[in-house]
Amino acid sequence: MTGAVEGDGSADPRTVLHVFPTFCVGGVPIRIVDVANRLGAGFRHRVVALDGRMDALARVRAGTDFQAAPAVPAAARRGNLLAIMRYLKRMPVDLLCTYNFGAMDWCLGRALSGAPAHLHFESGFGPDEAHKPLLRRNLYRAVALRGAHRLVVPSYTLQRLAARHRWAAAAKTKLVPNGVDTALFTPAERGEARRPRPGGERPVTVATVAPLRAEKRLDRLVAAVASLAAASGAQAGPSFRVVITGDGPERPALERAVSDRGLADLVALPGARDDVAAALQAADVFVMTSETEQMPNALLQAMAAGLPVAAFDAGDIKVILPPEQLPFVCGQGDELAFGVALARLIGDPALRQTLGAANRRRVEQAYGIDTMVEAYRRLYAAAIGGRA
Numbered sequence: 001m002t003g004a005v006e007g008d009g010s011a012d013p014r015t016v017l018h019v020f021p022t023f024c025v026g027g028v029p030i031r032i033v034d035v036a037n038r039l040g041a042g043f044r045h046r047v048v049a050l051d052g053r054m055d056a057l058a059r060v061r062a063g064t065d066f067q068a069a070p071a072v073p074a075a076a077r078r079g080n081l082l083a084i085m086r087y088l089k090r091m092p093v094d095l096l097c098t099y100n101f102g103a104m105d106w107c108l109g110r111a112l113s114g115a116p117a118h119l120h121f122e123s124g125f126g127p128d129e130a131h132k133p134l135l136r137r138n139l140y141r142a143v144a145l146r147g148a149h150r151l152v153v154p155s156y157t158l159q160r161l162a163a164r165h166r167w168a169a170a171a172k173t174k175l176v177p178n179g180v181d182t183a184l185f186t187p188a189e190r191g192e193a194r195r196p197r198p199g200g201e202r203p204v205t206v207a208t209v210a211p212l213r214a215e216k217r218l219d220r221l222v223a224a225v226a227s228l229a230a231a232s233g234a235q236a237g238p239s240f241r242v243v244i245t246g247d248g249p250e251r252p253a254l255e256r257a258v259s260d261r262g263l264a265d266l267v268a269l270p271g272a273r274d275d276v277a278a279a280l281q282a283a284d285v286f287v288m289t290s291e292t293e294q295m296p297n298a299l300l301q302a303m304a305a306g307l308p309v310a311a312f313d314a315g316d317i318k319v320i321l322p323p324e325q326l327p328f329v330c331g332q333g334d335e336l337a338f339g340v341a342l343a344r345l346i347g348d349p350a351l352r353q354t355l356g357a358a359n360r361r362r363v364e365q366a367y368g369i370d371t372m373v374e375a376y377r378r379l380y381a382a383a384i385g386g387r388a
Helices: 027-039 055-059 081-090 101-113 135-144 156-164 218-235 251-260 276-281 297-304 323-328 335-347 349-366 369-385
Strands: 014-020 043-049 066-068 095-099 117-121 150-153 173-175 204-209 240-245 267-271 285-288 309-312
Touching (some): 027 043, 027 066, 027 095, 027 297, 027 369, 081 101, 095 369, 101 117, 150 156, 150 369, 156 173, 204 276, 204 297, 204 335, 218 240, 218 251, 297 309, 297 349, 309 323, 309 335, 323 335, 323 349, 335 349
Parallel strands (some): 014 043, 043 066, 117 150, 150 173, 240 267
């Protein structure tokens, strides 16, 4: 390829090919679109979604050169190594970026073909690896990533796992924490969404934002709501409601659980929505019930919105949150402690305000989006330039 990375005096942008298992709206695709929107004209981006889902393209800003890659043969989508190698050889690409285990065949295809420069990003696991990475996948990662310039991870937890299972040499593993747009995700003003309803006090709104998948364990939230509803009915505690924003394969099971427990008036499942910032501004408490996480974007967004958090311990959640929040992070399997933490936050407005302010400060100090984007810019430039 001709041209050079932005900043070296060349007008030629470099082409980055992104290969995702899916490019539907979710944490990793949104993060990469956010990065591309801010990187500027030094890069053009082409994306392959192995399942054909390209929903996240709608989030690309006007003026950002980010679009679907030229047609990918069906065999390459299915992981055929020869088809992948042929595709990479004929594509004018400066940098290949692959995401999670679902794109690992493309890592191996790139290793066998020898071009282009390659960065692989591991951001988390599905339910099949929630407790421990699978041996066969560890072996495949170690082979397929041998020629990658860097293995990039967002969390200390993943960095330790990568070292323990030898996915890549320690010198090739790079930790880049996620970042959040603190200008978009801001604490709410006391506007209409947060005022009391006519004739009574406004219920405390407990919110979560997540794809409705098994590993998110939203059944634990429904169970906690049932217990709290029973307790508040007996003791006339503060009123509350729960909003679960997102969509996915677990939706029917969650709807049944809500109906079976008689919680239809307390729990809303409005589906996925684009204006996540507005959803968080309408909330008072954020919860995270996942069985597996690494560095969840939704948590950073909720913190930037000034919300207190009740969560189960997963990935780097205890590292991300400030010390004041740690008593509200419960061990996996300790549903009783989670219910107690949630009840405390629902019942104590002053505590919610204190923790929310601490969370906002923490994000501003450590997890701004500009820091993340600059780290990506340097990663791209170093990989394309072949620098260690």
